[in-house]
Amino acid sequence: MLKKIRQWVKRHRATSTSTTALDNMPNPKSPGEQLLSDCRLVVLDLETTGLNASKDEVIAIGAVAITGSGIRLSDQFDLILKRPELDISETVLIHGIGPEALTHGHETEEALRFLLEWMNGDPILAYNSAFDQKFLEKTLKAELGYTRHHTWIDVAELLPTLFPDSPTGGRSLDHWADFFGLEISARHHAASDAMVTAELTLIALKKAQSAKVKTLAQLHDKLRYRRRLTRIHSV
Amino acid sequence: MPETSQLSTRPQNTRAIMVFLQAHAPFSSMDDDHLAHFAEHATLQFFADGEEVLSPSSGVINTFYVVKQGRIRGERVNDKTDSPETTFEISQGECFPVAAIIGERPTRTLHRAVGDTFCLSIDQDAFITLISESEPFRDFCLRGVSSLLDQVNQRIQTGALASMGASTSLSTPLERYTLRAPVSCAPELSVREAVGRMHASNIGSIVITDDNQTPKGIFTLRDLRTLIAQDSCSLDDPVQEVMTKAPYSLPAQEDAFAAAMLMAEHHFGHLCVTDDENRLVGVVSERDLFSLQRVDLVGLARTIGTATDLQTLVSLRTDVSRLVDAMQAHGADSGQVVKIITTLNDVTVRRVLELNIMKRDPGIPFTWLAFGSEGRQEQTLLTDQDNGILFETPDGMTEDEVREVLLPFARTVNDELAECGFTLCRGNIMAGNPKLCLSKREWDDWFIRFIDTSTPQNLVYSSIFLDMRPVFGSTGPVHDLLQKVLDRISNNALFQKMLAGNAFQRKPPLTMFRTFRYVCDGDKRSLDLKRQGLAPFVESVRVFALAHGIENANTLERIDALTKKNVFDTQDAHAWKDAYSLIQAIRMRAHQEMLKRGEELTNYIDPDDLNPLDRRILRESFRQAQRLQQKLEVTYQL
Numbered sequence: 001m002l003k004k005i006r007q008w009v010k011r012h013r014a015t016s017t018s019t020t021a022l023d024n025m026p027n028p029k030s031p032g033e034q035l036l037s038d039c040r041l042v043v044l045d046l047e048t049t050g051l052n053a054s055k056d057e058v059i060a061i062g063a064v065a066i067t068g069s070g071i072r073l074s075d076q077f078d079l080i081l082k083r084p085e086l087d088i089s090e091t092v093l094i095h096g097i098g099p100e101a102l103t104h105g106h107e108t109e110e111a112l113r114f115l116l117e118w119m120n121g122d123p124i125l126a127y128n129s130a131f132d133q134k135f136l137e138k139t140l141k142a143e144l145g146y147t148r149h150h151t152w153i154d155v156a157e158l159l160p161t162l163f164p165d166s167p168t169g170g171r172s173l174d175h176w177a178d179f180f181g182l183e184i185s186a187r188h189h190a191a192s193d194a195m196v197t198a199e200l201t202l203i204a205l206k207k208a209q210s211a212k213v214k215t216l217a218q219l220h221d222k223l224r225y226r227r228r229l230t231r232i233h234s235v
Numbered sequence: 236m237p238e239t240s241q242l243s244t245r246p247q248n249t250r251a252i253m254v255f256l257q258a259h260a261p262f263s264s265m266d267d268d269h270l271a272h273f274a275e276h277a278t279l280q281f282f283a284d285g286e287e288v289l290s291p292s293s294g295v296i297n298t299f300y301v302v303k304q305g306r307i308r309g310e311r312v313n314d315k316t317d318s319p320e321t322t323f324e325i326s327q328g329e330c331f332p333v334a335a336i337i338g339e340r341p342t343r344t345l346h347r348a349v350g351d352t353f354c355l356s357i358d359q360d361a362f363i364t365l366i367s368e369s370e371p372f373r374d375f376c377l378r379g380v381s382s383l384l385d386q387v388n389q390r391i392q393t394g395a396l397a398s399m400g401a402s403t404s405l406s407t408p409l410e411r412y413t414l415r416a417p418v419s420c421a422p423e424l425s426v427r428e429a430v431g432r433m434h435a436s437n438i439g440s441i442v443i444t445d446d447n448q449t450p451k452g453i454f455t456l457r458d459l460r461t462l463i464a465q466d467s468c469s470l471d472d473p474v475q476e477v478m479t480k481a482p483y484s485l486p487a488q489e490d491a492f493a494a495a496m497l498m499a500e501h502h503f504g505h506l507c508v509t510d511d512e513n514r515l516v517g518v519v520s521e522r523d524l525f526s527l528q529r530v531d532l533v534g535l536a537r538t539i540g541t542a543t544d545l546q547t548l549v550s551l552r553t554d555v556s557r558l559v560d561a562m563q564a565h566g567a568d569s570g571q572v573v574k575i576i577t578t579l580n581d582v583t584v585r586r587v588l589e590l591n592i593m594k595r596d597p598g599i600p601f602t603w604l605a606f607g608s609e610g611r612q613e614q615t616l617l618t619d620q621d622n623g624i625l626f627e628t629p630d631g632m633t634e635d636e637v638r639e640v641l642l643p644f645a646r647t648v649n650d651e652l653a654e655c656g657f658t659l660c661r662g663n664i665m666a667g668n669p670k671l672c673l674s675k676r677e678w679d680d681w682f683i684r685f686i687d688t689s690t691p692q693n694l695v696y697s698s699i700f701l702d703m704r705p706v707f708g709s710t711g712p713v714h715d716l717l718q719k720v721l722d723r724i725s726n727n728a729l730f731q732k733m734l735a736g737n738a739f740q741r742k743p744p745l746t747m748f749r750t751f752r753y754v755c756d757g758d759k760r761s762l763d764l765k766r767q768g769l770a771p772f773v774e775s776v777r778v779f780a781l782a783h784g785i786e787n788a789n790t791l792e793r794i795d796a797l798t799k800k801n802v803f804d805t806q807d808a809h810a811w812k813d814a815y816s817l818i819q820a821i822r823m824r825a826h827q828e829m830l831k832r833g834e835e836l837t838n839y840i841d842p843d844d845l846n847p848l849d850r851r852i853l854r855e856s857f858r859q860a861q862r863l864q865q866k867l868e869v870t871y872q873l
Contacts, residue, residue, distance in 0.1 A: 064248065070278040070356075078246035180351055181304065185251030195248045202281035203351065210283070 025113075026121035028150040031220040036205055039216060041066040043125045043155075043198035044077075045190045046132045053134040061115060062190030064198045065122070069205065071198050077118055078191040081108045108143050116146065123216065127173045127197045129154040151216075153223070155197050155204070161226045162207040176200055249274045252355065255303065259328030261375030269369040276361035279303065282348035289332060289346040296335040296342055297359040302327050305352025309344040319345070320865065324858060326851060333376050336362060409494055409508045410487035412519045417507075419444045419515055422451060422475035426462070429454055429474045440505045440518055443478050448514040450507040452478030457504070484509045487516055492571050494519050499536040499578050532558060532575060539582045545590065545651055548583060552656045555579050556616055560827055569819035570791050570812075577612040580657070581605075584622075585707050587651050597644045599637055601626040602708035606664060610702040611773070611788045613819075616826045617836040619658035620649060621699055623671035625678055625712055634674050641672055664699055675712050682720050686730050694737040698774060701781060702788040717786050724781045731782045735871035738774035743767060743860040764822040765838035768853075771860040772815045775867045779803070790815060811863055814856035821849060 044063040050056035063077040126132040129152045140146040159176050160166070168179040177184055177196050180203055186192040213219050245253075252274035256262035262270060282288050288307060289296070300307075307325040312318070322344055325331050335342040336359070357365075365372045419442045420429050433441050433456070443452040454474055462468060462477055484507035485494055494506050498521055508517040521533040535554050542548045558579070559572060588603060607621035608614050624645055628637055646667035653659045666672055673681060685693050685700065701720075705713040724730055744767040762768065773790050780793040783800055787793055791812055798808040825840050842850050867873065 062247070070280045073249060073252065073275055073277045073279070076246055076248055078248065183304075185254070186247055189247050191247040192251065195251070199279070199281070199353065202279070202353075203283075206281055206283050206286075 022144060022146055025116045025146070025148075026119070028121045028148055029123065031123065031151050031216040034216045035214060036208060036216060036219060037214070038068050040120065040122045041125055041153075041201070042119050042122050043071075043194050043201055044132060044136075045126060045194040045197060046135050047188065047190045048135055051131075053131075053138055056135075058135050058139045060190040061111070062192065062194040063115075063119075064191070064194050066198055066201060066205075069202065071195070071202065076191065077115060079111050079115075081111055108139075112140060112143050112146075116140070116144075119150070121150065123151040123153055125153045125155050125158075125197065125201055127155045127193070127200075129156070153219070155201055157223055157226070158204050158219075159200060161223055162204045162211070173197065173200075245271060245274075252277060255328075256301070259301075261371045264371040265369050269365055269372065272361065272368075273355075273357060273365060276357050277355045278357075280354050280356060282352045282354065284348060284350050284352075286348045286352075287345065288348055288352075288354065289342050291341050291343055291345065294341055295339055296332055298356045299330065299336050299359075299362045300332075300354045300356045301330050303353040303355050306349040307331060307352065307354075308347050308349050310347055311344050321858075322862075324349075324855070326854075329851075330375075337376055408487065409485060409489050409491065409519055410516070412491070412508070412517060417442055417515050417517045419448070419450075420474065421445075422478075423473050425471050426454075426459075426468075426474050426477060427470040430459060430470075438518075439520065441474075442482065442507055442515055442518055443474055444515050447512075450482050450484055450509065450515050451475070452480045453482040453505055453507065453518075454478045455505055479503075482507050484513075484515075486511070491519075495521075495532055496574065496578060498533040499575070499582075502533065502537040502540050504533055532579075536579060536582050539579065540586055542586055543590075545587070545654060548586060548655050551583075556827075556830055559616060559823070569816045569823055572823060573613045573615060573819065576616065576618075577609065577614045580609065580614055580618070581706050583655055584652065584657075587648055587655065588707050591644060591648055591651070595644065597640045599626055599629060599641060600709065601641065602705045602710065602713055603666065604713065605704050605706045607699045607702055609706075610699075610704040611790055612704070613773075613790060615819075615823055616830065617838065618656075620652055620660045621664045622649075622666045622706075623664070623668075624666045624673070625705075625716070626672070626674055627712070628674050634677060637674070638669055638672055642667060642669060645672055675716060678716055679719060682716070683723070686720070686723050686727060694733060697734055697737065698770075698777070701777060704788055714786075721781065721784045721786060725784050731778065732871050732873075734778045734781070735775075735867050736873055738771070738778050739864055739867055739873050741766070741770045741774055743771050743857040743864075745854065745857045745861065760843065761839040761841050762853075763838050764818055764825070764840055768818040768822070768857065768860070769815065771864060772811065772818075775860075775863045776811075778867060778871075807862070807866075810859050814859035817852055818856050821845070821853060 042063055042065055044061070046058050047060040047062075048056050048058050058081060060080045061077060062079075064071050064073075065075040067075065124133075133152050137147075137149070156171065156173075160171075166179060168175040173193065173196065174184075174187075177200065180200065182196055182199050184192055184196045208219060208222075213222055249271065253267070253270045256265075256270050256273060262273070282305070288300070302325055304327060306327075308321050309323040309325070309331075310319040311322045312320075325346075331346060332342045332344070366376060367373070418432055418436050418438055418440075420432060422443050422445070424443075429441050429443075433439070439457075440453055440455040442450050443454065445451050452475060454477065458477060458479065468477055482505070483497055483501065483503065485497065487508050487510060498504065498506060504521045506519045507515055508519055510516050535551070535558055538554075539548065539551050542551065555576070559576060584603065584605075602625045604610075604623040604625055605621065606623065608618065609621060624641060626637055626641060628634055645665070649659065649665045649667045659665065664671060682700075685696070703713070703717065744762050776790050776793050776797070779797050779802055780787070783797060783802055785793055785796045785800075787796060794803060794808050794812050794815075797803045798805055803811075821840070822838060826836050829836050842853065845853065
């Protein structure tokens with residue numbers, strides 16, 4: 001991982017450090033006729049200094065990729081950003097990233113460029129994705145001036161859509177992980193949370209296939225349909 | 236391979252997979268770098284319940300899987316019934332398909348997920364890198380399926396060895412003990428000179444050989460002691476006058492266990508080792524075999540065999556238990572240990588009989604029979620009496636008259652054996668029972684009735700009386716009797732089928748979902764390792780053995796004999812022997828632990844007390860019992 005980033009940094013330092021490099025970033029893909037069984041999906045989780053997107057900051061990014069219905073460990077992203085100036089006292093107990101780890105983190109700009117390139121414009125899945133989307137887009141804009149939108153899919157929405165009425169006892173990531181008997185190696189570690197989210201996604205995708213949901217567009221429609229139903233019911 | 240780096244600089248998810256792998260064989264013995272190589276190249280896949288993971292039609296295998304969560308079932312279509320049957324089960328931490336990826340061929344078995352299942356997989360390139368760079372991984376893959384069982388055996392032994400100090404294994408060939416050239420002499424040499432040679436080489440025995448180096452006799456320090464104490468001959472007499480003639484010898488290829496058993500049976504301390512042409516190549520002493528042991532088998536057998544009263548015999552029983560502990564430590568597998576226990580029990584039974592004959596000889600030639608587990612030579616520390624008498628009716632006496640003389644004698648023996656720790660048989664299957672103290676003719680009649688009228692009670696008895704062995708007295712009549720019984724059974728298809736049906740009743744303790752089926756025992760969950768675990772093997776194997784005229788009663792030896800007769804497939808036989816021996820090993824370890832805690836011995840264990848590896852082994856062993864029963868089911872169309 002570190003080696004890859006170093007190589008990437010070397011390559012890019014030589015060309016440019018300005019915003020012009022952003023034009024060369026991969027284009028975000030919209031949900032179309034990509035087959036769920038072989039398209040690449042990014043599953044991401046952020047650790048932040050708090051819950052307020054307007055004042056809190058991203059401190060760690062963990063992500064894995066699903067390709068061909070499998071999670072390839074060779075294709076993953078696990079970084080703590082270098083943000084020593086941030087106050088993390090509020091959340092340090094939850095995610096266990098202390099000031100020392102943050103100073104050993106990576107230059108934020110480099111890390112974010114690498115992330116964009118690594119994500120390759122592929123759809124991003126996250127648990128309660130609105131939260132991660134807000135933080136990531138804010139950070140990308142502030143640090144790189146990057147304003148393009150990726151396709152986001154909320155796994156917290158995907159699971160009840162495909163497994164309606166499952167007696168999970170709650171709607172959190174932990175509830176669903178417990179329901180399927182999954183183990184989380186280190187809860188509130190971005191990469192580890194991303195991993196378990198991806199494992200839940202694999203289960204959901206398998207279910208989607210047996211329900212004849214084959215393409216990303218079909219999945220998107222199904223989620224939208226459920227959202228509308230929920231809205232009607234809540235009214 | 237990746238450059239060597241600290242575990243902590245690896246991504247969290249890679250680390251998590253390494254930690255998972257480390258909890259399972261063979262990964263537990265692999266280097267971190269090799270585990271990292273696996274984790275970094277791994278793909279995690281999900282399979283829904285009932286989904287096909289691999290099938291014979293998926294082509295040449297180029298992926299190697301480890302179950303991360305859930306289970307995989309192997310299915311093969313039975314040619315006879317045309318329906319799929321489960322051939323194996325792969326649970327968390329286990330790998331597949333080892334043989335197919337090594338052989339670069341398609342798998343022969345359909346692999347199907349049972350429940351929500353996650354598997355880690357690596358492709359062929361990563362697999363080849365690991366095979367070529369990691370020795371534990373290579374050993375594991377090349378040794379194949381039995382290797383997991385081997386590891387458990389190794390662990391049982393190393394665990395026990397840790398407290399004993401390093402030692403040699405009982406399966407060591409005898410030639411390893413013969414590094415030192417044997418000290419020998421000609422028959423004409425004087426006793427004085429022979430002892431001089433022993434003294435010069437600082438050894439306890441000398442072998443007397445002829446011109447061809449063939450052993451003719453042996454002379455030991457023990458013999459010298461007797462010689463001087465009894466003052467029976469001069470030290471200048473030729474050694475051949477005082478040597479023990481025709482000493483026992485074994486070929487150099489035999490193992491230490493065979494030597495130990497021979498010594499224990501005949502109560503001597505030295506054994507000649509010979510080459511193919513029966514020339515002396517070495518001498519093995521009990522000391523060589525058990526150099527580090529506090530209690531030794533041969534010495535113990537000798538002490539029991541020469542005890543002068545019952546109290547001594549009773550007190551020696553604790554030594555037997557200590558010996559069993561030591562034997563397990565020395566790497567004896569459970570099959571060997573049960574034979575040792577049986578051998579020592581035989582010596583005890585014989586000595587009790589001898590002491591009683593000395594006191595009050597009934598004057599009637601008889602053979603003492605052992606039935607059940609003693610008959611099968613499968614006794615453990617928890618054992619009760621199943622015995623009988625076969626007598627010859629002296630001229631001028633009726634059978635009932637003989638019984639009048641023999642029964643009081645037999646009852647005394649039964650009681651004394653009970654004092655030695657062989658519990659009285661609750662079903663009164665003992666020599667003191669007039670129904671089991673019979674002449675040869677009566678036994679023959681008894682078996683005819685037994686086989687021809689297969690009542691439910693007879694079928695229950697079959698597990699006892701059809702495993703029969705002479706322990707004391709003449710063996711000829713028993714052999715004749717057994718031959719007739721076997722002939723009768725192999726010609727009686729109905730009896731075989733009823734036996735098979737009876738054996739089929741004893742189901743291994745697994746539920747449909749492959750979890751343990753417990754016996755109700757208050758609050759505690761428990762498994763009966765004897766009735767639920769071993770009995771399905773013993774009973775099924777007995778049916779096949781009797782149907783094919785095999786006289787031997789020992790379950791492992793019956794399996795070997797059935798394999799030789801092509802009744803059992805070699806690989807199946809191997810798996811069944813392993814499974815049976817492992818259940819036995821776990822049972823005996825539990826006995827030793829109960830003994831140490833001063834508890835009464837039972838055959839019940841709570842699987843939760845076992846470590847995860849042993850639990851898995853136990854489950855797999857029970858599954859092998861199910862397979863053996865399936866064979867019974869198909870053979871006898873139950």
